[in-house]
Amino acid sequence: MPTVTALYAGLCAILLIALASRVVLFRRSKKVGIGSGKDRLDEVRIRVHANATEYMPIALLLLLIAELNGLGILWLHILGALFLFARLLHAFGLTAGKGGYHLGRFWGTAISWTVILVLAVVDITKYFSAT
Incomplete structure (x- = not known):
């Protein structure tokens, strides 16, 4: 039973919903149905959420495979x-940075x-050690 991955998948899901809610709250307050309404801060919020959705699935899949x-x-x-810390750091850094530049964004991504x-190397190594 992959309980460790379950923990981090759940925590990442909560973070993802928190990031999405920031986008929704802004759009509702500014009455923007789609996109950012050309608001710079909302563009950043959208990218923070999108970036999390881009990286979380592969990281969690690799973690699950490693656990199994x-x-x-x-x-x-x-x-x-x-990974969870990095995603929090990235979200803070991208939101706090001027023009998108902030150490939190850099280190969160790194x-x-x-x-x-x-995790990719761990999983690939496992394949070759099992064959």
Whole structure:
């Protein structure tokens, strides 16, 4: 039973809904049905949410495969927690940065990519060690 992945999938889902709700609340307050209404802050909110939806599925899928293939629980938690932290850091950094530049955005992206690459290598290595 992949309980560690279940934990991080649930936490990522809550974060995703929180990010989506910021977009919805803004659109409702400005009466914007689709898009950002050319509002810079809403464009940023939309990208923060979209970026999370782009990276979360692959990271969680790789985490699930690693868990099903027996990666140790400590490593699963380290990678899952790092990924969640990275997504929070990215969301804060992109929202707080002027012109999109902020250390939170940089490190959030860098950590997300690192976790995804580490999980990819773990999963690929497992394939070759099993054959």
